[in-house]
Amino acid sequence: MxxxxxxxxxxxxxxxxxxxxxxxxxxxxxxxxxxxxxxxxxxxxxxxxxxxxxxxxxxxPGLVNAHTHTPMTLFRGLAEGVSLLTLDGWMTAIRSLEEVMTADMVPAAVEVACAEMIRTGTTTFADQYFFMEEIIPVVEKSGMRAALAYGIVELGDPIARERELAQLEAFLETIGSLESDRLQGWVGPHAFFVDNSPEMMQAERRIAAKYNTGMHIHISTTGEEDALTQEQYGTSAVTQMKKMGMLDAPIIAAHAITIPEADWPTLAEHEFTAVAAASACMRAGAEAAPVLGMHNAGINIAIGTDNVCNNNDYDLFLEMRMLAKLTSFREKRPGALKARDILAMATAGGAKALGLADEIGSLExxxxxxxxxxxxxxxxxxxxxxxxxxxxxxxxxxxxxxxxxxxxxxxxxxxxxxTTLDYASAVKRQREDVLRLLALREEAENA
Missing domain, CATH: 2.30.40.10 (Urease, subunit C, domain 1)
Known part of the structure; x- marks a missing residue:
């Protein structure tokens, strides 16, 4: 030993x-x-x-980055001046890149992301994206701890629904068969109601229960979900999620900027974590998340960087500082969140979100x-x-x-x-990949 x-x-x-x-x-x-x-x-x-x-x-303790999209290091610098917290912004800036991105471009991008996180103090992260077959080996090689969520965008398409559900189950089977206990498999609906239909949500809930895992989502970035559910059901998104049983599974919810205050007690009663991503929020020109109010209401809070098109780095120390200052700015009072509370969000809060509170998050x-x-x-x-x-x-x-x-x-x-990654080699391969990606996008646009 x-x-x-x-x-x-x-x-x-x-x-x-x-x-x-x-x-x-x-x-x-x-x-x-x-x-x-x-x-x-x-x-x-x-x-x-x-x-x-x-x-x-x-x-x-090592830091826990509770919301990432690691392959998107390939897109860094290609979405400037666009809000990626809206579906329209995502479709405008990112979707054209994702449509021509190939699986062989993913490993170098993920290796760069893992290297940056390791170098700046993150030891555990929660990722949500596609191409999990390519992501898993790189994260395993890195030695990091991770909750990997298979990202799903279904847009109400029945054909896409069946395909995505089959791939989701295959991913969960694969990650569940690994010898390492450092990697978890999660379900990753991109956004309830917005790009995952109620029918898809119910199927995702059943699969999460089957594999005893959670769901990693985006929620309340601009209030789109609440507008949709008010129109269709006459309720808030959280109320409808509860009615559908979506809160029965652990949920990592990125951003949580516009969740109505009336819904906070409901979320505090469940295994729900709101992930604050202050830099992404500010760069997108969005509102500041009500982190202090949610924290005081008993909701677990963790911290994430989001993708590096929206941030543009993985330094969770900088993210802690940004959240502390932004919260004081929002609340119009100094020290609205104590430094100790911020540190807890970046460590124990993330550990609790991943169901690892007894394993990591403090030195004991x-x-x-x-x-x-x-x-x-x-x-x-x-x-x-x-x-x-x-x-x-x-x-x-x-x-x-x-x-x-x-x-x-x-x-x-x-x-x-x-000690586990070759950063120089990954950066070289990433450069070759992004040039190829841009050529493929230009070819597609001119077709």
Whole structure:
């Protein structure tokens, strides 16, 4: 059983009691945290396979990016000035690219996305897209933890419905057969009522129940769902979802910008997570999500970057800062959300969304050894006696401070170098792929 001992670090546990060790240690055995505490009680280093001096470093739980579309790194820079939070914007800027995108373009794009997330502190992510046969091997190779949702756009087409449902079940069977427990399979309706019909929604609900999994959706980006359900059923989208049994499954709901306040208590009673993506919201010119109100109502909140056409990066430290500031701006008062609450959303909130609250999201004995190491000797940390670590992590530093990343006791990043991925090769292949993609789009437009 491999063992690792990390010594002399500031350790921010983010668990019950908010333990912080100014000079602490973490002992890892196999894939779990075996011990954690003050250096005064550190075990004998000679009994460990690997011993790392973390002087000048901070160790904290790995971040959870709760909403991504990893293949879309291929489209970065190709949707500027367009809101991708509307169906019209998506169809205008992205659909023409997706229609000519080929499966062999996906691996490099996903590898770039995983590399960027690892390099900036994310150890777990929730993805929703197509081409899952190509995505799964890359994520598996990366060593990251992920909830992969097969993305579905059906638009009420019966033929598309049958095809997508068959592919969804095949995907869930495939991911369920993997030896690794780091990858989960989820159902990924792009948006209830908007591009997934009620008939499709019912089928998706049945499949989620069959495979004991959840659904990763977009909701209330502009209020389209509520307009449609008010017209058809005379109710809000959430009320209709409850009537249809859609809330019986765990739901990861990206954006949640316009959910009526009257629906918050209903969502708080279910396994529903609202994923705040502040940068995407701001770039799209949308409203700021009522994160503080939903949080106070008891709804689980997580943080996501969304796709990199809408952001355009995977740095969850920057996303935490953006959400903290945007919430204060929306609420017209400073510190509307405490830095500690923001950190919880980026760690424990994401873990809860994925059903992994007992496994990740905090540094505690018995939990998986999913952790990141940050350099505290760079800019933004000082003065060390007075700059509270919670505040520093949210408002002062960014993902470039991350030096090391571990998932289940395995290093994915050591001394700022990837150990599982070849970033340079992936970037080269991605460049070739995007040039081919643009040529295919031009050919299609001229046909």
């Amino acid at each position: 491999p063992t690792t001992l990390l010594l002399n670090a500031m350790i921010v546990c983010l668990g019950e009691g908010d333990a912080i060790y100014d000079q602490g240690y973490i002992a890892v055995e196999n894939d779990r945290i075996a011990a954690i505490g003050d250096m005064k009680s550190a075990p004998d280093a000679n009994t460990f396979d690997e011993v790392i001096d973390c002087t000048g470093r901070l160790i904290m 004995v018995g939990k998986r050894a999913d952790l990141i190491v940050l350099d505290r000797t760079g800019i933004g940390w000082t003065p060390l006696p007075t700059n509270d670590p919670f505040t520093a992590l949210v408002y002062s530093v960014n993902g470039s401070a991350v030096t090391d990343s571990m998932v289940s006791g395995r290093w994915l990043l050591r001394d700022r170098q990837w």
